Amino acid sequence: MVLRDRWPARLHVVTGKGGTGKTTVAAALAIALASDGQRTLLVEVEGRQGIAQLFGTPPLPYAEIPVASAPGGGEVRALAVDPEEALLEYLDMFYKLGRAGKALKRFGAIDFATTIAPGMRDVLLTGKVKEATTRAEAGHRVYDAVILDAPPTGRIGRFLNVTAETARLARLGPIKTQSEGVAAFLRSPMTAVHIVTLLEEMPVQETADAVADLTTLEISVGRIIVNSVQPPLLGTGKATRTELRKALVAAGLPADPGTVAGLHTEAKAYLTRREVEETLRDELAALHHDLVELPFIPGGIDRAALLDLADALRSTQ
Amino acid sequence: MVAADGRASPWLDVDAILADPEVRIVVCCGAGGVGKTTTAAALGLRAAEQHGRRTVVLTIDPARRLAQALGLTELDNTPRQVKGTNGAAGGELHAMMLDMKRTFDDVVLAHTDPKRAEEIFANPFYQAMSTTFAGTQEYMAMEKLGQLHARDEWDLIVVDTPPSRSALDFLDAPARLGRFLDGRMLRLLLAPARAGGRSVFNLVTASFGMFARVVQRVIGGQLLADLSGFVAALDSMFGGFRERAEQTYRILQAPETAFLVVAAPEPDAIREAGYFARRLAADRMPLQGLVLNRVHRVAAEALSAEDSLAAAAALDGPAADVLRIHAALAAQVARETAVAARFTEEYPGVPVVPVAAQPADVHDLDGLREIGASLSAGQLPRRGG
Numbered sequence: 001m002v003l004r005d006r007w008p009a010r011l012h013v014v015t016g017k018g019g020t021g022k023t024t025v026a027a028a029l030a031i032a033l034a035s036d037g038q039r040t041l042l043v044e045v046e047g048r049q050g051i052a053q054l055f056g057t058p059p060l061p062y063a064e065i066p067v068a069s070a071p072g073g074g075e076v077r078a079l080a081v082d083p084e085e086a087l088l089e090y091l092d093m094f095y096k097l098g099r100a101g102k103a104l105k106r107f108g109a110i111d112f113a114t115t116i117a118p119g120m121r122d123v124l125l126t127g128k129v130k131e132a133t134t135r136a137e138a139g140h141r142v143y144d145a146v147i148l149d150a151p152p153t154g155r156i157g158r159f160l161n162v163t164a165e166t167a168r169l170a171r172l173g174p175i176k177t178q179s180e181g182v183a184a185f186l187r188s189p190m191t192a193v194h195i196v197t198l199l200e201e202m203p204v205q206e207t208a209d210a211v212a213d214l215t216t217l218e219i220s221v222g223r224i225i226v227n228s229v230q231p232p233l234l235g236t237g238k239a240t241r242t243e244l245r246k247a248l249v250a251a252g253l254p255a256d257p258g259t260v261a262g263l264h265t266e267a268k269a270y271l272t273r274r275e276v277e278e279t280l281r282d283e284l285a286a287l288h289h290d291l292v293e294l295p296f297i298p299g300g301i302d303r304a305a306l307l308d309l310a311d312a313l314r315s316t317q
Numbered sequence: 318m319v320a321a322d323g324r325a326s327p328w329l330d331v332d333a334i335l336a337d338p339e340v341r342i343v344v345c346c347g348a349g350g351v352g353k354t355t356t357a358a359a360l361g362l363r364a365a366e367q368h369g370r371r372t373v374v375l376t377i378d379p380a381r382r383l384a385q386a387l388g389l390t391e392l393d394n395t396p397r398q399v400k401g402t403n404g405a406a407g408g409e410l411h412a413m414m415l416d417m418k419r420t421f422d423d424v425v426l427a428h429t430d431p432k433r434a435e436e437i438f439a440n441p442f443y444q445a446m447s448t449t450f451a452g453t454q455e456y457m458a459m460e461k462l463g464q465l466h467a468r469d470e471w472d473l474i475v476v477d478t479p480p481s482r483s484a485l486d487f488l489d490a491p492a493r494l495g496r497f498l499d500g501r502m503l504r505l506l507l508a509p510a511r512a513g514g515r516s517v518f519n520l521v522t523a524s525f526g527m528f529a530r531v532v533q534r535v536i537g538g539q540l541l542a543d544l545s546g547f548v549a550a551l552d553s554m555f556g557g558f559r560e561r562a563e564q565t566y567r568i569l570q571a572p573e574t575a576f577l578v579v580a581a582p583e584p585d586a587i588r589e590a591g592y593f594a595r596r597l598a599a600d601r602m603p604l605q606g607l608v609l610n611r612v613h614r615v616a617a618e619a620l621s622a623e624d625s626l627a628a629a630a631a632l633d634g635p636a637a638d639v640l641r642i643h644a645a646l647a648a649q650v651a652r653e654t655a656v657a658a659r660f661t662e663e664y665p666g667v668p669v670v671p672v673a674a675q676p677a678d679v680h681d682l683d684g685l686r687e688i689g690a691s692l693s694a695g696q697l698p699r700r701g702g
């Protein structure tokens with residue numbers, strides 16, 4: 001099956017509990033989907049400059065700049081959306097503001113608007129993402145896919161449910177129209193939300209909560225991506241202390257009771273951890289969305305590691 | 318923790334902090350997902366059981382099963398005594414979960430008359446702001462801390478901070494609110510209301526007239542009316558708001574407060590811990606030390622990773638598996654040590670205590686006791702030394 005059939009959406013929203021590695025996964029997905037001559041855009045919206053840190057580049061400006069190439073000659077560009085700049089751009093596009101836009105900034109109006117009505121901030125951010133995803137030049141889409149490093153699971157429902165927030169505030173007018181357009185786009189087959197998790201209790205719980213939230217909002221959940229999975233190291237058999245001592249003696253290694261007991265303790269802790277992980281894996285499977293597992297990368301994430309993770313995502317069925 | 322140049326961090330003596338009657342507030346801060354809430358709960362339990370202090374733990378968003386262990390079933394802003402704690406030392410443990418919206422409502426009620434409060438509650442801007450204002454959770458956590466502190470019912474308040482977008486949101490929230498309330502924009506919106514004028518924008522200067530037209534065009538009249546109603550209704554309570562935010566900020570700077578940064582030996586969490594240490598110093602907040610959670614330890618110290626792997630390759634069966642587990646654990650310990658050393662190199666004077674990784678998540682008081690014991694075990698190596 002070709003990559004496009006396995007990852008059919010145009011906009012891939014990547015969320016997950018803080019600490020699960022959603023920025024890393026979003027970047028790896030952007031590389032995977034750019035392979036073989038495609039072009040993707042990796043977008044962040046929270047002002048954290050996580051993409052720049054990950055790729056080891058200077059802080060990203062409000063512009064789409066290349067950050068990586070993909071296997072087979074593809075290109076990944078990155079964009080850090082700033083709500084203030086997005087608002088000015090939006091106003092300029094629809095209202096031809098010119099000088100008045102600067103006046104807005106000078107009066108602190110933009111800071112004010114995004115403070116008092118954070119829902120509007122989200123409309124601007126998602127609106128910019130929609131614009132980039134649907135942008136076409138000379139009859140062709142500029143990006144084959146857009147990957148959004150989205151807010152974490154705790155805020156994702158609210159972030160994507162832009163109409164609810166703005167409808168409360170703006171019952172008429174251009175902001176309402178804009179938010180309705182964005183909402184329709186986010187609910188269309190063009191968009192899929194992928195949830196990154198670890199085999200740990202809190203992230204799995206939040207994954208289940210996010211699936212429920214998004215389903216209620218009629219936003220389509222794509223895949224659940226289990227990050228940092230360690231390969232199993234232990235068969236079903238448990239080694240007794242006697243077996244351990246014999247093995248250590250045979251290998252010419254220290255076989256004192258302290259070492260044997262230490263190994264035994266380590267194996268027991270490992271088994272406990274494995275059992276917890278198996279239970280959590282079952283809980284994830286019960287959510288009935290495709291699971292993708294990504295390997296644990298011991299040395300920290302660099303460009304080589306991103307390419308490995310991108311490969312793992314590409315070969316996903 | 319030992320830096321590359323051999324310098325070691327001083328040990329963080331958690332028991333000395335929990336036992337000190339002068340310490341009234343412990344704030345646990347750090348990146349999300351490092352076990353902040355569990356640490357806060359374990360500290361609270363230890364303060365109550367080992368140091369006889371009447372303690373309340375303010376949690377923000379605990380894992381469901383941890384909440385159950387503490388007997389927290391609802392968000393109701395009411396501290397409830399935790400059942401199953403040992404009161405032999407004369408202490409008590411109470412716990413509560415922050416209800417952000419309710420805390421905001423209470424602040425409004427405290428600063429205005431009931432009729433005006435009703436108007437504010439009904440305003441769509443208030444509804445949006447009290448649930449989604451960037452920093453509301455942080456601000457309300459600080460507000461709640463201020464309230465608990467003012468009541469003077471507690472020997473010790475342990476605060477878990479919200480999993481912020483930015484590590485520093487909870488310190489910035491009061492100041493941001495202050496800036497917002499002092500903002501030029503707000504004053505412009507308020508001016509006509511204060512003057513009794515009808516239109517929000519009849520106070521016109523040349524550029525503001527243009528600005529007002531833009532606003533009208535973009536957001537529409539109805540929205541503007543709601544907004545002006547909102548700021549007018551809030552006007553009466555602005556002073557109180559800011560005063561309280563500043564008061565809480567000063568409490569945080571006082572010697573009665575102890576900040577503990579919580580981290581795990583992972584690159585992101587350690588980097589975030591560094592931001593906190595810098596920021597707390599810049600704001601003259603009393604940082605007491607770093608709690609390093611989820612630290613793995615090798616139990617069979619006599620075996621190197623290389624020897625175990627070599628032996629495992631020559632063997633079959635369960636013993637080989639166990640040796641591989643040992644090698645993987647030893648490698649993980651080496652990685653964690655290297656990551657933790659970055660903090661020590663940057664902040665050599667900040668005391669640190671490592672807390673052993675638990676094979677499974679903590680869901681009961683016994684688990685919290687174990688973590689509490691692990692937190693204070695950091696003192697042991699110093700004995701006689």
